[in-house]
Amino acid sequence: MSILRSAICALIFIDGSLGRGPLKARRVPEQLNSALCSTTPPGLWCENDALAKECGWDLACSEYKKGVYNKPVQITLLYESLCPGCQRFIQQQLYPAFKAFPSTHLKIELVPYGNAKIQGDEIVCQHGAEECQINKFESCVIDSMETQDVFMPYIFCLEQQLSNKIPFDKAQSKCFRTLNVTDDVQRMTQSCLVSKLSRELQMNAAKRTNDVQPEKHHFVPWILFNNVSLESAQFLQADLTSVICQWYKGDKPAPACQAEQKRLARKLEKSWKFD
Secondary structure (H helix, E strand, C coil): CCHHHHHHHHHHCCCCCCCCCCCCCCCCCCCCCHHHHHCCCHHHCCCCHHHHHHHCCHHHHHHHHHHHCCCCEEEEEEECCCCHHHHHHHHHHHHHHHHHCCCCCEEEEEEECCCCEEECCEEECCCCHHHHHHHHHHHHHHHHHCCHHHHHHHHHHHHHHHHCCCCHHHHHHHHHHHCCCCHHHHHHHHHHHCCHHHHHHHHHHHHHHHCCCECCCCCCCEEEECCEECHHHHHHHHHHHHHHHHHCCCCCCCHHHHHHHHHHHHHHHHHHCCC
């Protein structure tokens, strides 16, 4: 099975639990109704070993489980720095998810390019030249800070400041101070910004954006799950915590998933009550 096919399996085989750990066979009737095979939604194909075997999905399910077990759910964000929707998504969904899950459960890739276009030798950005400069700066930040534990708080801080209409120069300086970013990292970032490296990083971001599969992005913010790009999956941006809890498979579910399970249980209990 190709890497892409495995990744697509990771997208469609959704566990209905909230991070409950190793999957175990459920009790099922001795005789399964084979007609279920043509009506079972793809998201349930790997939920029961007996059903998967009866319907011929067992090999794919086994490969999927082996491929993702104890590995973080990867979320790739295609975005641009001055896009209001991107700023809201980073502040309201991605950063809270980053805070809720350790890197063993969630891996974040940021690609600051978005709807920009290459025209001749120039990169032209949707929100003008300033956005191109900030995209370039954020590429340098991500490159200099290297790990998501370091660059995510900074990108969150910067996008929050920009969404509040704070000028870029003041915003980037304030975030360096607020987060106590070391002088070495600040120098590396600024050196990157005025060198050829910043353009190389933006060209890499352009390639990463344009090469997503199996579907190209049509707007931003746009997310990939386990490297899979699907327009039909973009609605999942609305509740990343639940998505990660559902898709993470491993020995130790994140504590955030237990809290999420309780939240959903309370929500369901409330919805079942009648006056």
